[in-house]
Amino acid sequence: MISDLLPSAVLNGLTWFASRAEAYLALTLRDYAKLGLVLAVTIVLEIAARKNWRVRYGSRNFRIDLLYFVFYYGGFYHLFLFVWMYKALHGLVVAYAPWMQLNLMASMPPVLQMLTIIMVSDFVGYWNHRWKHSNRFLWAFHSIHHSQTKLTIVSNHRFHVVDETLLRLWLFIPFQILGTGVAMWLWLDFLMAWVLYLQHSEWNWTYGRLGRVLVSPVFHRKHHAKDERLYNSNFSMLFSFWDDWFGTAERVLPPPAEHGIEGDPVPESWLGQLAYPFVEIARELRRSRPAPRAVVPPLGPAE
Ligand SMILES: [Zn+2]
Numbered sequence: 005m006i007s008d009l010l011p012s013a014v015l016n017g018l019t020w021f022a023s024r025a026e027a028y029l030a031l032t033l034r035d036y037a038k039l040g041l042v043l044a045v046t047i048v049l050e051i052a053a054r055k056n057w058r059v060r061y062g063s064r065n066f067r068i069d070l071l072y073f074v075f076y077y078g079g080f081y082h083l084f085l086f087v088w089m090y091k092a093l094h095g096l097v098v099a100y101a102p103w104m105q106l107n108l109m110a111s112m113p114p115v116l117q118m119l120t121i122i123m124v125s126d127f128v129g130y131w132n133h134r135w136k137h138s139n140r141f142l143w144a145f146h147s148i149h150h151s152q153t154k155l156t157i158v159s160n161h162r163f164h165v166v167d168e169t170l171l172r173l174w175l176f177i178p179f180q181i182l183g184t185g186v187a188m189w190l191w192l193d194f195l196m197a198w199v200l201y202l203q204h205s206e207w208n209w210t211y212g213r214l215g216r217v218l219v220s221p222v223f224h225r226k227h228h229a230k231d232e233r234l235y236n237s238n239f240s241m242l243f244s245f246w247d248d249w250f251g252t253a254e255r256v257l258p259p260p261a262e263h264g265i266e267g268d269p270v271p272e273s274w275l276g277q278l279a280y281p282f283v284e285i286a287r288e289l290r291r292s293r294p295a296p297r298a299v300v301p302p303l304g305p306a307e
């Protein structure tokens with residue numbers, strides 16, 4: 005048996021992971037159901053509308069986006085990284101900044117708790133996103149999300165692990181102040197997932213007047229444009245009004261014909277994408293280092 009060949013420490017580790025992953029998978033069952041439901045309905049609608057669904061859902065890039073989903077919701081990210089990071093941060097707050105744990109939402113009714121946590125996370129998400137576009141090192145990580153040329157709803161999960169972790173780190177602060185443990189109504193959870201997923205579909209939907217409040221597929225597709233005039237606008241995640249309020253909304257130009265990054269520099273493999281930002285940053289740093297001074301031969305007597 006294979007278990008006889010493995011050292012007991014490895015075997016114990018694998019058993020530990022399997023038991024924790026099982027418990028974690030039960031928790032994320034709702035996320036799998038959300039993705040499955042939205043994906044099924046979207047594909048049926050796209051077949052009916054004769055969209056180029058075969059090209060997009062049959063692509064290698066679509067399978068890579070699915071892999072991102074499994075990575076974030078299958079227990080790998082959570083058990084190997086997030087739990088430890090969260091424990092360490094929580095320990096730091098308890099030891100050095102207990103005043104942060106104000107638990108401001110404790111006396112609020114559940115509806116208000118839900119609204120507060122959604123608004124605050126979305127606001128933090130907006131500024132976090134803008135920062136990633138203005139800092140060249142952070143852009144190296146965020147460019148993975150923009151590298152998808154064939155958008156499907158699963159592109160919603162295409163984020164480099166550093167990019168994803170950064171957002172979670174930022175969110176840790178308001179969650180400490182406000183308090184966690186907010187229950188979310190099932191229908192609201194599904195509705196939000198729907199809005200987030202559909203942003204990455206190729207539907208030409210603007211949601212009409214509702215598009216002034218929620219991010220529509222057209223609104224977010226512009227953010228995925230190759231066109232420079234478009235991709236540095238529409239940073240909002242769930243509510244589109246942040247872009248209007250902070251002057252980054254683009255609601256006039258037509259949706260882009262092409263998505264992705266000019267020149268398609270990001271590799272089309274999961275591991276390649278994991279390494280890409282580090283390689284890019286190393287290249288950037290090398291480029292910005294001053295060039296060695298050229299050796300000038302001593303001038304001879306003028307002839
Ligand atoms: Zn972006």
Ligand SMILES: [Zn+2]
Pocket residue numbers: 149159160204224228
């Ligand atoms: Zn996106």
